[in-house]
Amino acid sequence: MSKFPEFKVELKSFIKELKERVENNNKKVQKLLKIKEKSFANFVKPLEMMDEHLEQFFTPLSHLNSVKNTKQTQKIYAASLPIITEYSTKLSQNLDIYKAYKEIEKKEQKSLNQEQKRVLELNILNFELSGAHLDEKSKARLGEINIKKSELSNNFSQNLLDATNEYEYIVDDPKDVEGLPQSDKESAKFKEDGVTKYRFTLQMPSYIAYITYGKNEKIREKLYRAYVTRAPQNAKIIDELLSLKDEMSSLLGFKNYASYSLASKMAKNEKSVVDFLEKLVSNSKAQAKKELEELQKIAKKPLQSFDSAYYSEILKKEKYEIDEEEYRPYFEQKSVLDGMFEFLNKLFGISFKKVEEELWHKKATSYDLYLDNKLKARLYLDLEARKGKQGGAWMNNFQTHCKDEKGKEQLASAVIVCNFPPSSSKSPSLLRHDDVVTLFHEMGHALHHMLSNVAENEVSGVNGVEWDAVEFPSQFLENFAYEPSVLKLFARHYKTEEIIPDEMIEKLVKSKNFLSALGMLRQLEFSLFDFKLHTKLYQGDAIQNLLDSIRQETALIKPPSYNKFQNGFSHIFAGGYAAGYYSYKWAEVLSADAFFGVVEEGIFDSKIAEKYLHIILEGGGAKSMDILFKELMDREPNPDSLLRLNGII
Structure with a gap:
């Protein structure tokens, strides 16, 4: 029997089965609460596995709704959200479970291992952040807020997808x-x-x-x-979402949503986040102004937002004699994928074997991952753009590595979704180098999830990892897409089989930090907007005014007044990045620092790479990333590594 479930979603019976599973889970909770002498083994572990199995049932539907979106998937997904949200909200607010966890933590303090202690610590924090300790009226209101928030986020995402498709x-x-x-x-x-x-x-x-x-x-x-200007109706959704988040934070005893968000992150307080971002703005600005001057000279006219990519490409060609189109024949999708697998084999000793199975689309594929010749996980890939598929790129986890109540091992599985140029019988999928970087980035997330050695699923893989550290493994891996020794493993001309010439690699490496300070300012604009937006209740025009005020400091090319960037900012309004978009830069400090450590040791003979596999990837979320990073590098992270990586110092 396969160690991985067949990918199937029975759409017609999904809601009925979901309701049955939720009902059975609720009965199981009541039964577990009746246990007189509760322990980690007889109480916490069954609850953990119950959640894991429900997630395995639900994830394929949300995945299908993202990659093969139809009226039917939309309808069923929208109908399932209130059911799953109400269930998880009630569970996260159950005072009896909360008390039981606190008692078990106290009683079994000496006998619990690190992973089990972390499960209890994070659960107790989550119970408090979900209002388990509040009165019934407040809990009921929080339940209503959570259901409404999940519906609004789904609508935000669907509006954007519809507008993109139309x-x-x-x-x-x-x-x-x-x-x-x-x-x-x-x-x-x-x-x-x-x-x-x-x-x-x-x-x-x-x-x-x-x-x-x-x-x-x-x-x-x-x-x-x-x-x-896509999805203007999202402006109303933003107002409502911000109002609900503000009310929720207040009910839970936080002065705003930003401080609520930071309660479970590495960053200590609001000031530390804003200071971190503003320091990066001031460090990047002088170089960004010089970069803009160069662009202006090429354009010979005042630059508009819709000009920057066009003139950047002209300047890039002139400055580095680099033409993106010349590179694409060297980055044929299959060749890049095989080369990335070879690189991971050399770096970590992992290998991939293709699996023949029917998936949700004929272009989707799957591979079994082996570490030291032992089956470890399964990776699913869906890499090409098509209608009915959400834009962007992401990693989603299906199964999580853990041991069940009987000590039986469950292996991990994950899916990588991208939107690369489609292949056809006439033409292969030829990637831009940016696409190659994206694939490496998402692979970093997938490895973090799939290589976990943790026995408790709630702190295994990407679970339990602080949100402002979760991008560390993805950013770490993407940096290698510029390394000459790595590029030579897969950058071959799809017609001639010629390996990419050294001078082309040299140009690519030199151009890596082309306009990097302007790019840094753009990301800092998003981060500051997101974070400040959640420090008090903004509504209507005040949202645009906040964005405009941040752009005074960060946008050297003033966007036109019709630019409603916020209506498409799905990371924070339909994803998990609200008051957390800064995490990309926060984690990039860790990733840049670790990356330089590996490169300075010669990449393939690196002791830090070996430690990274065992400490970071296998360690999952069983310890705070603060602790894991110090174990990896034997010191605190150095923020200057981020500026160095971007060529700003």
């Missing part, structure tokens, strides 16, 4: 696609009444292609305007 711009003058890479032209080309035309959409590969290479400024602006 828009297209048809170009019928061949002059307007001059300068576009041939592969992008081929993807956009279609015939209507015998006339060749080109279709551009807001799907990322299509949008990026025109905004970067399209000569016609008016078309660039039309696409840009369509992109930054």
Whole structure:
């Protein structure tokens, strides 16, 4: 029998089965609460596994709704959210479970191992953050808030997906696609009444292609305007979400949502986050102004937001004689994937073996992961853009490594989703180098989840890891996509099999930090906006005013007034990054520091890489990342490593 469940979702019977599972779980909770002498083994462990099994049932539906979105998946997913949210809210507010956990923590203090102590510590914190200690009226209100929040987040995401799917711009003058890479032209080309035309959409590969290479400024602006004005109805959702989060924080005894969010993160308080971000702004600004001057010279006109990618590409070609299109034949998707597997084998001793199984789409694939020739996990991949698939890239965990109540081992599994250029019988999927970096990034997350050696699922893999440390393994791995010795493992011309020439690698490495200070300011703008937005209740125009005030310090090219970036900021309004977007930069300090340690030891002979596998990847969330990082590097993280990585110092 396979150690991994078959990927199947019975849509017709899903809601019925979900209700049955929830009902059975509720009965099980009541039964467990009746145990006279509660212990970790007879009380906490069964509750942990109960949650794990429910998640394994629910995750395939949410995954399907993201990668094969239909009216049916939307309807069933939307109907399941109140059920799952009400169930988890009641569970997280159950005072009897909370008290039992506190008693077990006190009673078994000496006999519990580190993983078990961490499970109790995090659960007790989560019970307090969920209001288990509050009166019934407050608990009921929190329950209502959680259900409404999950519905609004889902609506936000669906509005964005619908708007992205609905828009297209048809170009019928061949002059307007001059300068576009041939592969992008081929993807956009279609015939209507015998006339060749080109279709551009807001799907990322299509949008990026025109905004970067399209000569016609008016078309660039039309696409840009369509992109930054998507889903205007999300403005109302934002107001409602912020109001609910503010009320929730107040009920739980926090002065705002930001301080509620920080209760479970590495960063100690609001001041430490804002100071960290503002220091990075001041360290990056002088270099960013110089970078903008260079761009202005090339453009010979005041730059608009829809110009920056286009003129950046011209400047990049001029400065480094680098043409993205020349690189793409060396980054054929399959070759990149195989090369990344080879790199991981050399770095950590892990190997991948393709599995033949039917998945949700014919382009999806799966691999079994082996460590020291022992089956460790399964990896699923869905890498190409298509209609009905959410934009962006992400890693999702299916199973978590753990041992069940009887001590039987459960192996981990994870899925990586990207939106790379689609392959066809006529043309392969040729990636930009940015796509290669994205694949390495998501693989870093997947390894963190799949290589865990932790026996308790709630602190295994990515579970239990502080949110502002969760990007550490992904950013650590993505840095290697610029290393010459790594690139040579997979960068081969898909037609000639020629390995990428040294001078092309040299140009790529030199161009790595091209306009990096401007890029840094953009990310800091998002981080400061997100964090400050959650320090008090902002509504309506006040949200735009806050964003504009932050842009005074961070945006050297002033965006047009119609730019409603916030309506598409799904990381914080439909994902888990509310008051936590700063985490990318916070974690990047850790990743840059560890990365330099490995490179300075010669990458493939690195002792730090070996320690990283055993301490960080195998360690999951069983200890705070503060502790794990010190175990890895024998010191505190050095913030200057982040500036060094970005070429700013």
